Amino acid sequence: xxxxxxxxxxxxxxxxxxxxxxxxxxxxxxxxxxxxxxxxxxxxxxxxxxxxxxxxxxxxxxxxxxxxxxxxxxxxxxxxxxxxxxxxxxxxxxxxxxxxxxxxxxxxxxxxxxxxxxxxxxxxxxxxxxxxxxxxxxxxxxxxxxxxxxxxxxxxxxxxxxxxxxxxxxxxxxxxxxxxxxxxxxxxxxxxxxxxxxxxxxxxxxxxxxxxxxxxxxxxxxxxxxxxxxxxxxxxxxxxxxxxxxxxxx
Numbered sequence: 001x002x003x004x005x006x007x008x009x010x011x012x013x014x015x016x017x018x019x020x021x022x023x024x025x026x027x028x029x030x031x032x033x034x035x036x037x038x039x040x041x042x043x044x045x046x047x048x049x050x051x052x053x054x055x056x057x058x059x060x061x062x063x064x065x066x067x068x069x070x071x072x073x074x075x076x077x078x079x080x081x082x083x084x085x086x087x088x089x090x091x092x093x094x095x096x097x098x099x100x101x102x103x104x105x106x107x108x109x110x111x112x113x114x115x116x117x118x119x120x121x122x123x124x125x126x127x128x129x130x131x132x133x134x135x136x137x138x139x140x141x142x143x144x145x146x147x148x149x150x151x152x153x154x155x156x157x158x159x160x161x162x163x164x165x166x167x168x169x170x171x172x173x174x175x176x177x178x179x180x181x182x183x184x185x186x187x188x189x190x191x192x193x194x195x196x197x198x199x200x201x202x203x204x205x206x207x208x209x210x211x212x213x214x215x216x217x218x219x220x221x222x223x224x225x226x227x228x229x230x231x232x233x234x235x236x237x238x239x240x241x242x243x244x245x246x247x248x249x250x
Contacts, residue, residue: 021137
């Protein structure tokens with residue numbers, strides 16, 4: 001596993017880390033589905049979801065700061081959600097002289113809560129399961145080969161792109177480049193074009209190297225993972241099962 005993938009995983013020896021990846025992937029998908037199925041304007045189930053995720057994070061010994069930082073990726077999305085109370089219809093609620101749409105407020109709150117809990121759930125998955133094991137779990141769940149192959153190549157060539165970008169930034173810094181200002185946008189755009197070309201060429205070399213080592217489009221048997229025990233499935237599915245209780249009661 002590369003350094004980038006290791007940066008996503010919080011290394012620890014816990015029952016959550018040791019659980020079979022296919023069990024964790026299935027439990028994550030079912031938990032997100034339970035959160036998405038929460039009825040509109042029913043907000044107390046989210047306290048139940050938070051309690052379940054907090055207990056799971058504590059069991060996995062995940063620092064709260066780590067999970068909080070990973071929520072920052074949804075900030076641009078939440079900025080668009082904030083427009084719903086302003087652009088929604090009547091009835092309206094006056095706040096500081098500004099008419100806010102009540103349906104828009106309800107919709108914005110529901111969307112923000114569901115997105116946040118979905119991101120928290122997937123954050124726990126990536127913090128306890130390396131990306132290659134997640135793909136292995138998808139294969140064990142009989143996900144169509146096309147999807148797992150695309151996901152595997154995204155992981156692999158994401159590293160290729162990051163490596164090429166690091167080399168280009170080092171080369172540019174050695175030549176005195178410091179593209180931090182708006183008038184240097186031309187240097188940035190030209191660098192992006194070169195990055196695309198160099199990444200494509202290196203990707204072809206990586207694929208030829210894989211093909212010369214016997215790659216035929218499927219993972220070797222050693223990477224196919226092992227079947228999970230019945231106890232592992234019961235343990236993993238207990239969390240989304242408890243979440244579904246909150247969804248139904250909501």
